Structures are given as structure tokens and as C-alpha cells.
Amino acid sequence: MLRNIRRLEDHVSRHGVALRPHLKTVKCLDIAQLLLAGGTGPATVSTLAEAEVLAGAGVRDITYAVGITPQKLDRVAAIRATGCDLSVLLDSAEQARAVAAASHRHGQPIPALIELDCDGHRSGLVLDGPDGTANPALLELGRILHEGGAELRGVLTHAGESYSVRGREAHAAFAEQERLAAVTAAERLRAANLPCPVVSIGSSPTAHAARNLEGVTEVRAGVYVFFDLVQAGIGVCGLDDLALSVLTTVIGHQRDKGWVLTDAGWTALSQDRGTAEQELDQGYGLVCNQAGQVLPDLLVIQANQEHGIIARRPGSTAPMPELPLGTTLRILPNHACATATQFDHYDVIPPEAGAPLKTWRRFAGW
């Protein structure tokens, strides 16, 4: 985990831009201390509950990177009143008007970023209309915010589609797509005499692969702290980099089916099947011995509520290892965010050999 954190910090700082880690993966104050400069920020969150916990722990610069709704703005203002510079995200005139109104109501400009859709993945404004002309909504939103008493903080985009392609070249292309969308939008705002101090891009694949960050002020990423089988499957990391696993115990066998049953079902692993569409489908997770060495071709092929079913990868000729009742195994998960969400704490193996496990609590909720 420490190596993963350092790797992205080094890469981003070489480009002279800021890293704004996304805490939605780790949701943990102990890890926030390791991620955030001096524990104060900058940070990204995906819920106001995360922002409240982090602000309460002294984080002073947070972007809430899920589209804002009018009814959440009083909570935003309350967090800001504690001295935390919390900014919100939006992609519609209704939202911009709501942020302007809340800024008036609370007597303080609430900072907002305009979300851009750089790859058709989910939310955000497209830069250009179907006829190739600039989407007028960008300047409209900018003006509603800037002239309406809110603070136009900048633009933000996320290439969620970068998860569906493999290899550094493909990720670098998505990184450039993020950069181009964000920088173009920033230039259009500035050309219209609107401020745009922040130009924010990022996803774990693009953050690691980006070669040119000209015009970008900050990069966001989250899952890189732990990595997972999905990230390994698209070549962002190796299996050795996976820092999160689920410890489980063999509770039985169905030997004529080649099944080993464990007590880690989907309540532990999550139901994430993010590798299902990848070249190498890893089922519900890859099986390791307790020390973390991968057992060849052994997958969790089914996950019931409290039962995992382990079997050989379809077509494998690898020998089935003896895994007697009570054997402890370690499962590498498809998606670290989803698996971590199933737990209220981490059992942390300290870097010092022989040191006892530490318990680090997670936060949760909305």
C-alpha cells in the first residue's frame, strides 16, 4: 500500500501538478493521514458523510465529486462553516441556480466545479453539440455561478471508460482525452472572462499513464491505494501490488465437483464481477495461501451470502491442491472499493516484520 501511494505521488509530482486522492476507496482516517499532505488535503469524496468525517478530522480542502442536489446545500454550507473549503460538482443550470441561491442564503459563495463528460461514461456536460459547435451550456453555467454569487472554481472530468481498455498506451490516450476536454473547457470559460482556477482530471488508469498534463492543475485517483484484479487485468498494476485481500477459512468440500467451500461469501467479497468482461475472468476473486502467494488457477467461482465456492479455473489442468478443513486462505478481490465497503475496519499488517496487526476503522454512510 505504501509503495502504491508513493508510486502515484512520484508520477504526478514529476508533472508539477497536485494529487487530490479520492477517499471513497479507503474511507479511513489512518490512511487519509498517509494520503493527504499533513492530513489537511486536498481530498476528493463521493458522499457528504465522507466530507463530514474528513472535515471533522482536520482536512481543509475537499471536492465532493458527485452531482449536487438543492437539498444537500445546507449540509455543504455547514461543513464549510467549520473551516473546510468544500467544493461541489454540477452539470446543469438548475444545480448552478441552486448553488447560487444557497450562496446567498448562507452569505458565503459556495465553490462549484462544472463536470465535463469526456467519454460518454456517465454524467457531465459534453464540450460540443452534435453539429460540432461549442455547447453553450458551459458558459451559461459559468455565468449563473459567477454572476449569481457562487464561486466558479473550475472544471472537472473523469474518464470512467478508461477501465474498459488495457495497457499504458490506451490509458494514456484516455488521459489525453480527459486533459483536452478539461483544458478546452477552461480556455472557453477564461475567454468569456470567467474564472477557472481548477482544471481537475483523473481516474486510476489515466492518472498513472498520463504523459502530458499541460494546463491541468490536479489529478484525482482512488483505487490505486489498494489496487485490485480489475486494475491488474488492464495492466495498471501487477498482482504483487494488490494491498487488500480477504482472509477466509475452508469449511468443507464437495470433492466430486472439485469444490472447496469457504466462509467468505458475498458479504465479505462483494458481488463485484468486474473481471467478467476482461481477458482473464477471475470469478469472484483469486485464491492465495495465507502468505499471499497465488495458488495457480484457483478461483472463487460462486459467492453465496456466507459461502464462497472455490474451484479450478475452467479448462485448467493445474493440480487441485489439498486444502483441508480449517485451512486459511487469502482472496484477492476484483474491486477493492466494493470489497472494502463490506467491512467496518481493516486488519493492517505493519511493514515491520513480526509486528502485531493494527486495526484501522472505516467510515461509511451518506
Place this chain on the structure above:
Amino acid sequence: MLRNIRRLEDHVSRHGVALRPHLKTVKCLDIAQLLLAGGTGPATVSTLAEAEVLAGAGVRDITYAVGITPQKLDRVAAIRATGCDLSVLLDSAEQARAVAAASHRHGQPIPALIELDCDGHRSGLVLDGPDGTANPALLELGRILHEGGAELRGVLTHAGESYSVRGREAHAAFAEQERLAAVTAAERLRAANLPCPVVSIGSSPTAHAARNLEGVTEVRAGVYVFFDLVQAGIGVCGLDDLALSVLTTVIGHQRDKGWVLTDAGWTALSQDRGTAEQELDQGYGLVCNQAGQVLPDLLVIQANQEHGIIARRPGSTAPMPELPLGTTLRILPNHACATATQFDHYDVIPPEAGAPLKTWRRFAGW
């Protein structure tokens, strides 16, 4: 919820057998009070953490219905020492020997049920070998327990495959399959002069459809308390019976794609896609207005971490309703167990009109 609870209680008590509710769905002491006679039991659990919480709250009769491992038996004995009659489940000689050894070690017979595999779903002993002769393992396990100082409490089976068929006739056939496996095993044990006081069967579909419970002493079920789209899809309940839903807010639109974005992603809904193989695929959930009325053909078609994407069911000609920014919606989930696991409490709507919401905590962990 109260109607669902009463419905199964009435059905099972008409057959003169006991109901042993499975608390893995609700994981909540307030609901346990409603489910368990006088709050003392009988109950089923899927983790020792559940057993510890329930025993601590006064439940006196619990079956831990996931295969036991040797390293968990000291915890089992500790729970039993508090006055709770906790029984364990097993399907191998190694487990039976471990239970016998732990019974010696703790100076008290630990009660164990032998798990039977009645439908090839997961764990358990098959009744008969491939050549049609009785599986000798049943009597072997019975003898290890009974003669080794443990307590042979009985037999238990679960027709997990009943979830994959639709309609009362099909579920009744699985109920009879459960009954026949359990009663046959009980008769074989008794014919060998081994005790078998408990004959336990159940799953939500079979528990509701069972017509003949002769020889059965108890029925187990869990998800019937809330029901969900999977259960509705196989005809165990109607949509009106669904007692658990996720409240969410519209956070944006991608109008040219027909998308409505909400703040309920998979951290709220879970990633369960249990209706994917059913006649009517309900995506990640069916969309209702805040009052719980289903909006025709509107589904959560994608779930990201904190974003849900709502769109019309593929092929639908139903009009797309206006769902402005900030609209609150209610999502009916595929799988109540999975969705409930994503939350640490329930917001409970009391039966009395106009009464304020109650907060009921959930427990979790292993």
C-alpha cells in the same frame, strides 16, 4: 413487513411445526423481537458474530447454519456458556471429530446437525451414492458425534435451487425434496439407534409452498421478512409485499440518452443482479415514487459506486416521466439481504399514519 411475518407464521403453524427464522437477512434486534417467540428463539444465523449479538440479547436457541471449522469451536462453547443453546452444522468426519474433541475439551456436549445436500446446490452430504446405495457417511458422522461425546441434534437441509424455479407448484416440489431428504436421513439415523430429534428444512420459496411437513420438526426462512424482486419474480410474493426499499435523490440527467442519474449506486443498492436470469430482468432495481408506487418500466440500469443510472426498460414504450433535479425516488431491490447489508440501520415507517420514522440498528461482521 408485519404482514409478511404473520403470513409465514400462520402457514407453518397450520402444519404444526416450528418456525426458526433466519436472522441473516434482517440482522436487527428490533426485528428479532418481532420474529422470535418472546424474543428468545428459535433462530438461525449465518455467522458467529450474529449468534453472539443475539445470545447477548437473550435469544436462547440458535442454529449456526454454516459449516463449522475447528478454530470456531471455542467461540461456540463460549456462547453456549452464556446459557444459549447454540448448535452447529457439519457434513464431514473431520468436522464431527473436531466437535467431539471440543465437547471433551469444554466438558459439555456441543450439539451438531448433519447437513444434507438435497439438490446439489452447495454443501451437505448426499443421501445416496451414485450406485443408489445409502451414503455410509451419514451413519459414520452420526456415530462420531453420538459416541464421541458431542450431541447429535439432528439433520438439516436447504433447497437453494428453489430460487431458480417459478411458481407454487415448482416450489412445493422442492419443499417435498427437502422433506424427503431430511426425513429419510432421520429414519436412517434412528434405525441405527442414533438420536435425531431435529429435522430441519427450509428456504423462503419452499417454506411458503410446503404442503406436507410430516416428519419435519422445523422450517427455516429469512428473506420473507422483507421480500424482494427475486422472490416476486419467482412468484413467492407480489410487488406490494416488498417491505425494504432504498430512498434516493435525482442528481442529474443525460437527456439525449434517456438517463436519470441518482445518488444511489452500488454502495446503497448492492451489485446483486438476481433477476438477470429471470423472465423479467429488473436491472439493479425497480423505480418507485417516494410513496412507493412503481413507475412503469423504469429501472436502475447501471450502478456505479455512488451513482445510479435510471432508464426505461429496453423495448418499453412507456412515457419517460419528468423527474426533476432533487426528486426523491424509492428503489425496490433485487435481493433484500444484499441491499440491507449495505446499511448500518433501517429507517422504519411505523404502521400508525403520520408517526415519525424510527431508527433500527443493524449488526454485522463475522
